[in-house]
Amino acid sequence: MNISQAARQAGLTPKALRYYESIGLLVPVRGENGYRDYAAADVATLQFIQRARACGFAIEEVRELLSLYRNPSRRSHDAKALVAEKLAQVERQLQSLRVMRETLAELADSCPGDDSPNCRILDQLAGGK
Amino acid sequence: MNISQAARQAGLTPKALRYYESIGLLVPVRGENGYRDYAAADVATLQFIQRARACGFAIEEVRELLSLYRNPSRRSHDAKALVAEKLAQVERQLQSLRVMRETLAELADSCPGDDSPNCRILDQLAGGK
DNA sequence: CTTGCGCCCTCCCCTTAGGGAAAGGTCAAG
DNA sequence: CTTGACCTTTCCCTAAGGGGAGGGCGCAAG
Numbered sequence: 416m417n418i419s420q421a422a423r424q425a426g427l428t429p430k431a432l433r434y435y436e437s438i439g440l441l442v443p444v445r446g447e448n449g450y451r452d453y454a455a456a457d458v459a460t461l462q463f464i465q466r467a468r469a470c471g472f473a474i475e476e477v478r479e480l481l482s483l484y485r486n487p488s489r490r491s492h493d494a495k496a497l498v499a500e501k502l503a504q505v506e507r508q509l510q511s512l513r514v515m516r517e518t519l520a521e522l523a524d525s526c527p528g529d530d531s532p533n534c535r536i537l538d539q540l541a542g543g544k
Numbered sequence: 545m546n547i548s549q550a551a552r553q554a555g556l557t558p559k560a561l562r563y564y565e566s567i568g569l570l571v572p573v574r575g576e577n578g579y580r581d582y583a584a585a586d587v588a589t590l591q592f593i594q595r596a597r598a599c600g601f602a603i604e605e606v607r608e609l610l611s612l613y614r615n616p617s618r619r620s621h622d623a624k625a626l627v628a629e630k631l632a633q634v635e636r637q638l639q640s641l642r643v644m645r646e647t648l649a650e651l652a653d654s655c656p657g658d659d660s661p662n663c664r665i666l667d668q669l670a671g672g673k
Numbered sequence: 674c675t676t677g678c679g680c681c682c683t684c685c686c687c688t689t690a691g692g693g694a695a696a697g698g699t700c701a702a703g
Numbered sequence: 704c705t706t707g708a709c710c711t712t713t714c715c716c717t718a719a720g721g722g723g724a725g726g727g728c729g730c731a732a733g
Contacts, residue, residue, distance in 0.1 A: 419709075429710090434691050448699060450710060459671065466669050470651070471644045474690070484666045494665045495657035502648040509641050512634055515600045519631040522599070528624035536623045537613045540595050542588065548680075558681090563720055577728060579681060603719070 421453035425461035435464065440478060471505055472497075550582035554590035564593065569607060600634055601626075 418429045421443075425432075435441045436451070441460055443451045453461075463484065467477045479497060483489045525535040535543075547558045550572075554561075564570045565580070570589055572580045582590075592613065596606045608626060612618045654664040664672075 417709075428691080430691060430693090433711095438690095448710080450699085462671055463669050466671075468690095469644075470647050470669075471641075480666065480669065483663070484670060487661060489661045489663065489666075490659045491655050491661065491663035491665070492657045492659060494663045495652060495655045498648055498652045498655070498665055502645065502652060505641055505645050505648060509638065509645065512600075512638050512641065515598075516631065516634050516638065518599050519627055519634060523624060523627045523631060526620050526624045526627070528621045530619045530621060532616060532618045532620065534612070534618065534620035534623045536620070536627055537609065537618075540592050540599075540609065541613060542591055542595075546680075557720085559720060559722090562682095567719095577681080579728085597719095 416453040416455075416458065418451050418453065421451075421458050421461060424458050426465050427461060432461065435461075435474075438474065440464070440474065440481075471501055476501070545582045545584075545587065547580050547582065550580075550587050550590060553587050555594050556590060561590065564590075564603075567603065569593070569603065569610075600630055605630070 416424075418432055422429045422432050432441070432451070432453075436443065441457060441464070443453045443457050446452045460481070463481065464477050467480050468474075472480065476497060480494065483494050483497075522536045522539060525539065527533070545553075547561055551558045551561050561570070561580070561582075565572065570586060570593070572582045572586050575581045589610070592610065593606050596609050597603075601609065605626060609623065612623050612626075651665045651668060654668065656662070
């Protein structure tokens with residue numbers, strides 16, 4: 416299968432697939448003409464990658480997940496640990512974004528938003544209490 | 545004031561201050577010895593930058609905010625628009641992270657996390673329903 | 674006076690996960 | 704045979720600095 420079709424099937428872009436090959440994450444075979452030829456198993460792997468990425472895993476973490484997936488003597492504990500760690504990280508990002516949202520909402524509320532130059536947003540950013 | 549002290553007062557790093565200078569965001573004067581010399585007003589500007597960054601504004605957005613702050617004929621509407629747009633963006637990121645958290649939580653729950661290789665996390669990432 | 678330590682300078686490479694574009698080869702259809 | 708769509712490689716670009724090398728400056732102690 417050509418790169419564009421494989422990418423479509425996995426919900427990715429051809430550029431991403433070339434990138435994954437360049438970092439050794441998924442290296443397809445090549446046809447006579449030099450074109451990458453993605454096997455069905457490759458597409459399945461690409462879907463795995465896409466799902467893991469959608470869960471917030473970085474590429475190197477996806478590599479670990481794939482390594483576990485391919486290792487028949489893995490322990491499910493190890494996969495769960497990766498997920499738990501990612502979950503904790505996502506929680507931290509959520510908390511950080513909630514703080515930002517709160518601050519931004521307060522800023523927006525404090526400003527009339529009219530044609531006058533009086534702006535409590537800028538005053539507060541400048542340190543005015 | 546030297547770069548390290550200015551950075552400390554603003555809750556930033558010397559490296560960040562050098563970067564801000566390199567992109568023309570805040571250019572301090574130089575002393576005889578070539579050292580950057582941050583005036584009190586510069587430190588206030590750095591604090592403005594730090595607060596805006598903490599709210600999630602990108603550097604180019606901070607530049608706009610600073611430009612409004614320095615423009616006496618600004619309209620508070622413009623500042624409020626920037627804040628509202630950033631707020632909407634933060635909401636989108638929150639929503640995206642909530643989806644990730646949900647998915648990760650389901651994955652974690654479905655996996656025993658023991659020494660066996662049976663792992664529903666990896667199965668689900670592989671497309672197993 | 675000089676040594677040492679801490680601070681400062683510039684310059685360069687590194688990070689994530691690809692996107693965009695250029696220059697050229699290939700394939701299938703008309 | 705040509706055209707257009709697809710493929711290839713290679714290079715540069717992103718945000719916001721971090722890390723480190725190599726070298727200069729300032730101030731206190733010996």
